[in-house]
Amino acid sequence: MAGIFIFSEDRALAAQLLTPALELKAALGEPLTVLALDAAQATELSTLGADKVLVVGDSATWIEGLGEPLAALVAHASVVLVGGTLRGKHLAADVAARLKTGMTTDAKAVRIAGGKLVATRILYAGLAVCDEELPLPAVVTIRARTFLAPTTTTAAAPIEQAVAKADARVTVESVTPTSTAGVDITAASRLIAVGRGFRAKDDLKLAEDLGKVLGAELACTRGIAEDEHWLPIERYIGISGQTVKPELYLAVGLSGQVQHMVGCRESKTIVAINNDERSPIFEAADYGIVGDLYEVLPLLTAALRK
Amino acid sequence: MPNCLVCYKWTLDEQDIKIKSEDLSLDSSRAKGKISDFDRNAIEEAALLVEKLGGAVAALSYGTAAVKQSLKDVLSRGPEKSYWVADASAEQADATVTATVLAAAIRKIGPFDLILLGEGSSDLFNQQTAPRLAALLGLPCLSFVNKLEVEGDVVKATRKLDDSVEVVTVKTPVVISVLSEINKPRIPSLKQVLSAAKKPNQELTVADLGLTPEDLAPKAVRKSVKGFVMQRKNIIFKETAAAANVAKLKESLASLGLS
Numbered sequence: 001m002a003g004i005f006i007f008s009e010d011r012a013l014a015a016q017l018l019t020p021a022l023e024l025k026a027a028l029g030e031p032l033t034v035l036a037l038d039a040a041q042a043t044e045l046s047t048l049g050a051d052k053v054l055v056v057g058d059s060a061t062w063i064e065g066l067g068e069p070l071a072a073l074v075a076h077a078s079v080v081l082v083g084g085t086l087r088g089k090h091l092a093a094d095v096a097a098r099l100k101t102g103m104t105t106d107a108k109a110v111r112i113a114g115g116k117l118v119a120t121r122i123l124y125a126g127l128a129v130c131d132e133e134l135p136l137p138a139v140v141t142i143r144a145r146t147f148l149a150p151t152t153t154t155a156a157a158p159i160e161q162a163v164a165k166a167d168a169r170v171t172v173e174s175v176t177p178t179s180t181a182g183v184d185i186t187a188a189s190r191l192i193a194v195g196r197g198f199r200a201k202d203d204l205k206l207a208e209d210l211g212k213v214l215g216a217e218l219a220c221t222r223g224i225a226e227d228e229h230w231l232p233i234e235r236y237i238g239i240s241g242q243t244v245k246p247e248l249y250l251a252v253g254l255s256g257q258v259q260h261m262v263g264c265r266e267s268k269t270i271v272a273i274n275n276d277e278r279s280p281i282f283e284a285a286d287y288g289i290v291g292d293l294y295e296v297l298p299l300l301t302a303a304l305r306k
Numbered sequence: 307m308p309n310c311l312v313c314y315k316w317t318l319d320e321q322d323i324k325i326k327s328e329d330l331s332l333d334s335s336r337a338k339g340k341i342s343d344f345d346r347n348a349i350e351e352a353a354l355l356v357e358k359l360g361g362a363v364a365a366l367s368y369g370t371a372a373v374k375q376s377l378k379d380v381l382s383r384g385p386e387k388s389y390w391v392a393d394a395s396a397e398q399a400d401a402t403v404t405a406t407v408l409a410a411a412i413r414k415i416g417p418f419d420l421i422l423l424g425e426g427s428s429d430l431f432n433q434q435t436a437p438r439l440a441a442l443l444g445l446p447c448l449s450f451v452n453k454l455e456v457e458g459d460v461v462k463a464t465r466k467l468d469d470s471v472e473v474v475t476v477k478t479p480v481v482i483s484v485l486s487e488i489n490k491p492r493i494p495s496l497k498q499v500l501s502a503a504k505k506p507n508q509e510l511t512v513a514d515l516g517l518t519p520e521d522l523a524p525k526a527v528r529k530s531v532k533g534f535v536m537q538r539k540n541i542i543f544k545e546t547a548a549a550a551n552v553a554k555l556k557e558s559l560a561s562l563g564l565s
Contacts, residue, residue, distance in 0.1 A: 093434035094438070097437065098441055103402075127534060128531050129531075129532055130531040130532070132529070133529050178469055282540065283536060288542040289551040
């Protein structure tokens, strides 16, 4: 048993996985292999510290159907890190079942202690944090932006082909990219998140105006996206929505339920505006204003414009 | 006419769990049980399918002795029969154990055309059980489904993924995990609650299922569960004059280079 393997069909995420993978390589003294989805990804990842790159498919591959061949490729691995997209999580669980190994979903940190893998993750929708201890071999999924990609490049690792055939029982009829109107809020450095304190869709203009002055994108709670449909689903922050880590997270008219906060609590600075002084959002905020957003937002926009 | 099984988890309602301030441990003494949120969508989807197409729905759960409290609730939501495995191992079970127990139970009470589950449980949210169960049973798995159509032995599912919507087809038997958007679970009527009491339920013991202590020992062992506490500055401006608060916030943002 030896070796650390990483896989993600998401290119940026695959590069990010190399950061914890290189730490595990140092801790275990075992080689690091990248499983690349296609040739282009293989070339890109080959200079970020891996010892070997295996190309397992192509851009048309149904990722979730690769469980059986990938389990065979990583049969002797110590640790397999998989990018925690939904496709990645499905694939990772399938591989873990075939290898009869434990798996941690959405680890925030991983380390080796006493010959075991210790992974940190959240429970109860963010209410609690726990360490899970797994014997090796272990499978771990890690979500995007949990780690930064390595910044130093190395000599290119050898790239080899490893033919993997996806589960042919499932037929993909169509794949339609979700339209996000060109905005990726997870990449924004400043966000204004709106909640039910806004009484009507048109009132969101107050937040938009502030956003223009601050250079911030709009985000929202699940209620605003899924119940009111005032903003696209892609903009809602929370356990089943987006996870963001901006420099500034300005929460306006939202109470700060744990299911929402789990998606933004790693923000550098959190600012809250809410009319209820007892609202839990203030416990989660660095700065806050207790007041009516309909009064505070225009004042703040005007003050920052000066 | 599909023969359906829904697998569900009886979890603690996380709304009732408190964090003890002295040591950040969790106090769940006041937490009531509930059918895990996403599993309620799986139960509803199976019930809707059978109402439309005919066939049957049974329910299956693995839990501690508390799982017995779930029987009336689950049976009031559509299934005609429920199977349950109550074992102390469930307290510390990881997805490896859960999938192993469910697979063993399905081998005994199955086969089924459609096996439905929620995408993840409200407590651990490992999102592993459906793909693991499918792998153990040798069945295909369609995960994260928000629309399901069944015609004869062909299942057409719409899956909502991170950056795309995918439509896939597969022939039964198949394991399916559903998203919360797929439906709105019914609130059982008084009549449905009353009739639930008359529906059959059957206990399956781990011995019946031929499971060994090794099968029931988790691979991923949860250690040091602690309440999450935000470390924030908590500087709150609450003067009556909004303009004064705004001026102070502007100053604070400027000091951080955020204005």
